[in-house]
Amino acid sequence: MKRFQCDIENNCYFTIDNIKIYLDRMNKRVKILDSGSIPIQTVDKIKDFASENHAGKVIGNTILPHVKLFTQAGFCVEGKIDGFFKGTDAYCVSYFMDSKRKISDNPELKDKIIAQCLMSNNRHTAGGSNNLPYSIRTATQSDIGEIVALFSTVFSTYPTPVYDEEYIRQTMDGKILYKVAESEGKIIGMASADMDMDNRNAEMTDCATYPDHRGKGVLSNIIYELEEELKNRNFITLYSLSRAVNTGINMVLCKHQYKYRGRLINNCNICGAYEDMNIWIKRLDAF
Incomplete structure (x- = not known):
C-alpha cells in the first residue's frame, strides 16, 4: 500500500494493489477511484483498510460490466449517474462497514x-x-x-x-x-x-x-x-x-x-x- 497527496483536512490518497482509493476522514468513508475491474482479493483489502481507519462506508462508481463483482463482494447499488464516464453510465456501489450507517432515518x-x-x-x-x-x-x-x-x-x-x-x-x-x-x-x-x-x-x-x-x-x-x-x-x-x-x-x-x-x-x-x-x-x- 502506498500513500500520497494529503489535503487540508488530512484526507489522503492511497493505492492498494495499484487501485487508487481516497480516505475521506471528514465523512468516515473510503472511495474507490478506479472504475475498472478489481480482483475480489483487492476489494477485501480495501474493506480491511476501511475498518482499520474507522470508516463506516466504502463507495465507488463503476461501469455496468463490473457491477456484479461488487455485488458478489457484498456491495449494493444505491444509484446511477448517466453519462458519468465520457458518456458511459456509472453505477454507485456502496459497502457499509457499520450496520447502523445503512439505516436511513425517516x-x-x-x-x-x-x-x-x-x-x-x-x-x-x-x-x-x-x-x-x-x-x-x-x-x-x-x-x-x-x-x-x-x-x-x-x-x-x-x-x-x-x-x-x-x-x-x-x-x-x-x-x-x-x-x-x-x-x-x-x-x-x-x-x-x-x-x-x-x-x-x-x-x-x-x-x-x-x-x-x-x-x-x-x-x-x-x-x-x-x-x-x-x-x-x-x-x-x-x-x-x-x-x-x-x-x-x-x-x-x-x-x-x-x-x-x-x-x-x-x-x-x-x-x-x-x-x-x-x-x-x-x-x-x-x-
Whole structure:
C-alpha cells in the first residue's frame, strides 16, 4: 500500500494493489477511484483498510460490466449517474462497514419529497436575468472571505472544507467553478460546479443562500448560469447529490429538468449529522 497527496483536512490518497482509493476522514468513508475491474482479493483489502481507519462506508462508481463483482463482494447499488464516464453510465456501489450507517432515518418523508418533485410541472425559464434584484457572476479570489462567511452561516458541518479559505483558493484555480449572486455589493448566495475534465462531468454543489434572500430564485438562477458555461465547455453530464431532507434544493434540481437516480444512505456529514443524499442527473447532450 502506498500513500500520497494529503489535503487540508488530512484526507489522503492511497493505492492498494495499484487501485487508487481516497480516505475521506471528514465523512468516515473510503472511495474507490478506479472504475475498472478489481480482483475480489483487492476489494477485501480495501474493506480491511476501511475498518482499520474507522470508516463506516466504502463507495465507488463503476461501469455496468463490473457491477456484479461488487455485488458478489457484498456491495449494493444505491444509484446511477448517466453519462458519468465520457458518456458511459456509472453505477454507485456502496459497502457499509457499520450496520447502523445503512439505516436511513425517516425514508418515508424523503420519498414524499421526491414524489412532490416529480409531480411538479414547474420549470425554470431562461431570460429576464437583467430584471433580477441581484447580479450573478463568476467568483474571484477577492470573494473568498464572503464565501466562507456564507457557508459558516448556512451549514454547521459540510462534507468538504469550505470553511477554509486556502481550500477555496486552491480549488478556485481551475478545478471548481464558483458562481455567486450579489446584491448591493454583498454576496447573498452561491453554487459551484466541481469539474471532472477527464470524464466530462461536473457535480453541481456548494449551494447556499442567506435565509433572508431565499424564495427569490437565487439558487435556480445561479444553476442556470453554471449550466450555460458548462455547455460551452462541452461537458456531457451534470449531477448533484442533494440533501434528501431538503425540499427546496430537490425542487430546484427537478425544475431544471434533472432526473432522480437514487439515494446514497448516510453518505456524508452535513449540518451536524450523516445524511442521505439524493442523486440527480442532467445530460447536457439531451438539451
